[in-house]
Amino acid sequence: MKQVAANMAGTVLNVLVQPGDEVTEGQDVVVLESMKMEVPIQAEVAGTVTEIKVNIGDFVNDGDVLVSVE
Amino acid sequence: MRKVLIANRGEIARRIIRTCKAEGIGTVAVYSDADRDLPFVREADEAVHIGPPPVPHSYLNAEAIIKAAKSTGADAIHPGYGLLSENEAFARRVQEEGIVFIGPAPEVIGQMGDKLTARRVMLAAGVPVVPGCEEPAATVDEAAGVAASIGYPVMLKASAGGGGIGMQICRDEDSLRQAYQSLRSRAKAYFGNDAMYVEKYVERPRHIEVQIAGDQHGTVLHLLERECSIQRRHQKVLEESPSPFLDAKTRERLCQSAVRAAEAVGYTGVGTVEFIVDEDKNFYFLEMNTRLQVEHPVTEEMTGLDLVLLQLAIAKGEPLSIGQADVQAKRHAIELRVYAEDPVSFLPSPGTITLYQPPEMEHVRIDDGVESGAQVTPFYDPMIAKVIISGQTREEALQRAAEAMRNFQIVGIKTNIPFLREVLADERFRQGNYTTWFVQERAAKSSNEIQA
DSSP states (O other): OEEEEOSSOEEEEEEOOOTTOEEOTTOEEEEEEETTEEEEEEOSSOEEEEEEOOOTTOEEOTTOEEEEEO | OOEEEEOOOHHHHHHHHHHHHHTTOEEEEEEEGGGTTSHHHHHSSEEEEEEOSSGGGTTTOHHHHHHHHHHHTOSEEEOOSSTTTTOHHHHHHHHHTTOEESSSOHHHHHHHHSHHHHHHHHHHTTOOBOSBOSSOOOSHHHHHHHHHHHOSSEEEEEEEEETTEEEEEESSHHHHHHHHHHHHHHHHHHHSOOOEEEEEOOSSOEEEEEEEEEOTTSOEEEEEEEEEEEEETTEEEEEEESOTTOOHHHHHHHHHHHHHHHHHTTOOEEEEEEEEEOTTSOEEEEEEEOSOOTTHHHHHHHHOOOHHHHHHHHHTTOOOSSOGGGOOOOSEEEEEEEESBOTTTOOBOOEEOSEEEOOOOTTEEEEESOOTTOEEOTTSOSEEEEEEEEESSHHHHHHHHHHHHHTOEEESSOOSHHHHHHHHHOHHHHTTOOOTTHHHHHHHHHHHHHHO
């Protein structure tokens, strides 16, 4: 199990994957917004998305888990 | 004008409060939950809480702001920059309430806010514009057709865009077709308007703007230019004036074009006409900012004028108290924008500032919105301070700027100060030989050096 975490504090602007989706290494899975900037967050490993931990509009802190990949 | 409400936050709210205080005008701050403890809230004579942190619920909440103005008896509203400053409907609402809006007429804001309308007005006034669409490109095929007729590369832009959001360079038809839909849906989401247009992309451009001021009696002056080519993500990082690139003749033509642009729309207040300048010193109208600009202190330190004071006088209906001959570049001025962000990736870095120690030096002005212990929240723009340095010559100003940046200490969050130091030390920057590609070219060069 690998967790995809936020690299900055911000708001979840978009979730680009669903549980069950296959993702490749480096694929954008979530888009965060902070200080008027959109930052896509990538999966660090390839695998299957098992859980989405956030909803659009949620506020997350640096390091918070966004998506689990197995 | 006895009491001004400032519909903004951070450093620009403090800046406006300062001139109002000097003039004996009362001030009202408005603030969100996130900004409760920031200096601008304390420094205003009165402060009104207007809502939770996200801007739609606070600083973009026109009704809450107007209510705050009425409850405190403010007779004027200063919108600052960003937020509601270029919102035609807000300016109109303010006026309908019998409150003075410190800025141009609502129609002028609307005209210049729509990039295509602005292009048409400027063409008619004889101000040069970049070749491109005269009407929105409603489909990707239309956009491709215009691009083919003017030739690649082109810039694909959202008509309602600004602040670096809603534009993309397209070097061929494939990339234009790819960019069109995503840019369009983004424009819809950000600006509520998805009209798109295509312009010729000017290679190796410089971004130079002209400050103008117009009173309600038909007089328009230019207050010289600002060189704004040092940008990251299409947002300015460093501005200076006089521009090291312009010769006297080009400067005069550029400034006169800006005056013509302002006269064409009957501009009242201070504003900025942005131009793109190519390698051969041809210049083209880009857009007009109908507000006080972030980098207005460059003009102030260069000329000795107070632009907020000019705004207040114009809003009161007074004729301009200076003539064109009074506007002189007395010093060379540079502004450095300090952002709460990673100095390499430029990713936002919100957090708590545990230590904040700006330099205290002669001819170094600090316009900032934070202090030790302040929270930099993710809800707003990452700019936390501006350092404005001036000197008798550019060389002197640069030297002083480098010293100021060595003496600026911020602990607790990441800032771009290390990046600003590198820019000041860069040979091409020191020679004044730079374009809007400067930051990207430097990044490419340093990653090549790491690989080598």
